[in-house]
Amino acid sequence: METNRQKKIAGVLQRDVADVIQLALREAGVHGILVSVTKVNVTTDLSLAKVYMSIFPHKEGETVLKEVNAVKSQIKHQIAQRTKNQLRRMPELSYFIDDSLEYISNLEEAVKGKENPIHDRDLLERRKKK
Template identity: 30%
Template sequence: MAKIRTGRVGEQIKKELSQLIQTEMKDPRIGFITVTGVDVTSDLSQAKVYLSVLGDDEQKAATLKGLEKANGFLRSELGKRVRLRHVPELLFKFDESIEYGSRIEKLLGEIGDREDS
């Protein structure tokens, strides 16, 4: 039962954070961000927010700094939009799975090209 609730809360946080970051944030350090997932602990005290950022490593670092700086704003706005007794602490992490998947696809393509020649 608790896993279902944490999943629903995670999806709602993901939806609201995506909207907040795209429309409400004015920080120039924050570039194009996609919230790819949110993992919420079973006691709803922490939420790991997985992000995909368009750009190089320098832009990713600047985006992460901007989000850490805006953590309080995001939590307060999230509290207004999602009806929870305690809004979880937000921990931002980069989602490496997209880059990993594209790297594997590229390697498989290279192997296919070698077999054809």
Template identity: 35%
Template sequence: MNSKRQNQIAGAIKKEFSNILLREANHIFPANVLISITKVTVSPDLSIAKIYFSIFNAKDPEEIMEALHENQKELKRSLAKKIRNFRRIPELEFFSDDGIEHAQKIDDIFKSIKKEDDNSKE
């Protein structure tokens, strides 16, 4: 269970990191790629922030994740400039959140089952 402080820090990181990706990190990934932060969790000691992304319109989402990892120090520095009231900025860890893709696949399966069922009734 997350503490109130963990949730506050996670919310602040999510908000500011979203702005950084939108305004300052255009050189990291192609312009047509959409990156959405789905979740941020912070460790109990506030030393690690896990940031989960959904990536859309990318030929290779893993390539985008690699680019984020390669620019991790620069992104952390940008975050530190935005959030000055933290004693220490947590280490950033990036993860791909494929929950939306997974949900879409399940939805497609249900649609195909329904279509097959409708065809068999006729």
């Protein structure tokens, strides 16, 4: 169960990490990639924060994650500057890809798609009668 302090810090980090990453992408001249921070989980001792990012288009996810991890210390420094009045100690940040939107999209396509087992019963394996 998350404490109110954990939730507050997670909210602050979520907003600031998203801002810093979007600004870094703009400054690098990268266009057509949208990065949003979907969730931040902070440990009870406030020393670690897991940052989950949703990246569009999905195929750019691994590339963006590698770039973010390469400049991890600069991102942490910029966020520490922004949050110096709210946090005594800046948590260590770990970045992950949140693929839940891609998963939902794949489910929708499976239901809408040509291979819909509701309409085409031949896609399902036949049950053996005993």
